[in-house]
Amino acid sequence: LQLRIFNLNCWAIRYLSKRRQERVQLIGDKLRWEGFDLALLQEVWSEQDYSDLKAKLASSYPFSHYFRSGVIGSGLCVFSKFPILDTLLYQYSLNGYPYMLQHGDWFCGKSVGLLIIKISGILFNVYVTHLHAEYCREKDAYLPHRLVQAWELAQFIRHTSKAADVVLLGGDLNMHPEDVGIRLLRGWTGLQDAFTEAECFEGCEDGCTLVPSNCFTVKAELLPFPLGIRIDYILYKAVSNFTVKCQELKTTKGTAPGVDIPFSDHEAMMATLHIHRQGQPGGATTTTMDPKLVDVVTEARMEVEVGLRAARRQRYWRGRMAVLALLLLLLQAAAALGTLVGLGAGQPFPKLSFSLLAFLATGVLLLATTLHLFHTMEVKMLQGTEEQMRRVL
């Protein structure tokens, strides 16, 4: 069986992404023209764009699914030539902070979507995902969250793919190939990287998917990486007695073929996989851990612990702020009560500033309490992941 897969982070944010509608049209044209078996898309934030694509691709990809999640939507969708038998969405337990409005990851409810597809009697578990973005590589405050996501992704794949013949994962993982999260994901699931395994590769050097030659990328962010970075992946493995080989992998090179603009700020990946029945089980999930994997899990666990300490600090400070605001409010209430019953020598403060202060204190109290609760949840989830990793070790 030969399977042709398309994977792209479409960068289709309403009102924010440049030339969005034009690009979505281009992506639709490409998909229709090429007739892939499976197209895995990320960052299709607008359901209208999905509906437009669906209408356009109805004849060539009769089956499709959009994963709803978060405030804006997960942005994940899939177009398929073959019937989608079932779907499941797993929302990551940690995904940035709601108050980081400028980053906005929290509002998308980042998730992994699972699709069950049967092609010529072979059962495929297809996963599509998009992990938390990396905004500053030097001081990456979101690394613990992304590691929790990578761990949850690996665990979700392990637990749901046991009856599958072939596992496929496509998505924007926001991690470089040598990052601990990718090593953790690949080590813990046994997934193979289409780029490193490809018999024939054609595209950007080193398989990069975010390259300076793309006119939509932020050049300043790519300064330390003159060739670009590789953060989008197609990963696969055979679970039962099948083997999967990547015959060919292509990426776009900064522009869409035949036009002057790229599909997105990311490059599209197009893989041709060859699946055949004979042979030994491929990358079966390891039951005894090899020492290399132990190192990776230990490294990931240490990063999670760093995040845990930070989350605990945040929780402590928000709690403290809430207590201070509460004390101030109580003090004001006591002063007001004193004036009312005529104990003090009249109201010593001007009424206006007194009321403003009370309102301010109430605002701080509510905000700090909410943040305290949020960071409590963060601590819980980081603790849970850390414990799971410890159990595995």
Added chain:
Amino acid sequence: LQLRIFNLNCWAIRYLSKRRQERVQLIGDKLRWEGFDLALLQEVWSEQDYSDLKAKLASSYPFSHYFRSGVIGSGLCVFSKFPILDTLLYQYSLNGYPYMLQHGDWFCGKSVGLLIIKISGILFNVYVTHLHAEYCREKDAYLPHRLVQAWELAQFIRHTSKAADVVLLGGDLNMHPEDVGIRLLRGWTGLQDAFTEAECFEGCEDGCTLVPSNCFTVKAELLPFPLGIRIDYILYKAVSNFTVKCQELKTTKGTAPGVDIPFSDHEAMMATLHIHRQGQPGGATTTTMDPKLVDVVTEARMEVEVGLRAARRQRYWRGRMAVLALLLLLLQAAAALGTLVGLGAGQPFPKLSFSLLAFLATGVLLLATTLHLFHTMEVKMLQGTEEQMRRVL
């Protein structure tokens, strides 16, 4: 293989549950004395209680796991005689409202926990869960959320149990046996009810787990049900060529044996299951839907649609409130600006009420926006579930 299982909603809320510490001690004593193979507990909200139980049961149940989630914790924990090979937590996408402080379900991050356990070469997938409470049966505002949870629970079990030999589910489902959610869960997973299947039953009439004779239950809530209600369950099925039979099911009857207080406001369930290898696959997941299941899914879908309409209304009203607050603020800003540049005949409002109004408007704006976002997420998740159910039909 004979397996003895204990299941109990422990009602161990710190500061709120009556005689908590005494009861947790009693539960620990019972578990140690009886030596079950597996104890599935819910509502162990305090990690201290879990640690105490763990220390006490270290010799009889060397393996245990506490599922962390939400602000307070999921309350779910498991004690096992046999090694726990792996765990996974799935947090339900909908779980009440954060502003319903008096109900508090939202703060627990209600989830289903999965444990993989191997006993005598038989692979068990053990699930423990606690669904959203029902506060008013006549006008149950949480029914759509509980149905989404039941659906997600069923889907999670279906997708993760494909390699298991035996599936076990224990927990407080907060649904009566004839409720649509239970029928959906059982129909869609093929799980069997230990109470109806038990060869020998001893306990409260009709297998009730919330009974008037228990001194901790709220009598007023049980008025329409003189015998009590059955909302805690042990469900099971054999996936591969195994058969599972429930030889015996017992419940406590309002008090713990030998003492004057009950373990909890719920009754404990104790099941003895008999698992043997020969025989045809038991309740294998149905591939073609029988007409009865179609009816159940249709009924559930209609309830989800009712919830969807309510969520949309909420989202609309919160949005409207936010817009009104914003308009008021803009009006105030214009008036203040007018006074500043000397256009108007001085400030016509007293400064104090003017400032208070501005603060109030800001507060309403923030609150309404947050709620609007929250209900947008609710709409998304209800839509997603409704679509999944439609696909299944």
